[in-house]
Amino acid sequence: MENGMTMAGVTLLPFDGATPDVSRAGFVAPGSRLIGDVVLGEGASVWYNCVLRGDVAPISVGARTNIQDGTVVHVTTKQYDTVIGADCLIGHLAIVHGCHLHDRAFVGLGAIVMDGCVIESDAMLAAGALLTPGKRILSGQMWAGRPAKYVRDLTEEDLAAHRKGVAGYVELARRHAAALAG
Template sequence: MSDGTTILTYEGITPAIDPEAFVAPGARVIGNVQIGAGASIWYNAVIRGDIGSIRIGARTNVQDGSVIHITGGRYDTVIGEDVLIGHLAMVHGCTLHDRAFVGFGAIVMDGCVIESDGMLAAGAMLTPGKRIPSGQLWSGRPAKYMRDLSSEEMAGNQKGVAGYVEEGRRHKRAVAESR
């Protein structure tokens, strides 16, 4: 694409991107990747499905500079619907259930699971095989349980999802108008 976005077929597999999704200029989406309706992949994010598959659900956002990859032969990456992935996060060979939250600069490693409404704080590192149960906040390097999230905090995360869906629509229009 002339806008700097790379959607690359790799070994005969082309990313499947819903027409309602937004993929920002400068983002890289490679190989065996599916992106759902209303999802947004922001500037300079890299989603590399070269040695396994990556699934990103509807209305999920992958913010600027984040990297999503897989562990070949062991762990694909499955990201549910309504997931927030903060700027500069690294998500690798793991599962993020619907409404999971990964904070700015956080790392989710191989075989990890963040359950629905689970939250990994900014800058935290979830080491291989760990699981964040639903409704819990984990923080630190390595990440550990901090506390349960309030219903207000979980609702606030979902407001953030809705905001990113709308912002993605606005950016998609702006990119189209600038061509």
């Protein structure tokens, strides 16, 4: 794939010898652009008009994670690669940059996660929030604001809603893939 490849409106571009691996993904929407060292886990979904650019360090996306419409995922250096765990929800128009999201992390609509940040399992960055470099959201916490700060602990109902959201996106991805297959 010397000059890249477009399949069903998805652009997969090799960079510096690395080609995106979407072989186990559940759904990659038309209009998405994946560049370089990007690996999608089993059943992961990348929605319409997302950009995942693994040109200076790897991007890894875990199983059943969904990256919603218009999101940008990038890296800074090998020091700040981007690792996104399994069963994560990443809302529309988010920016995820050089950070680690543990399994079941939640990034709200339009939120920004900057270099060196960590969002632990079952933790949430609220819609529109800005998590400044090097910050860590502990498991079970919700942070909000610009810059983001701790707001409260998540309830069992919050966590159940996140799990339901992941399952809903897995099913919706299946339906979109089937509709596009004709």
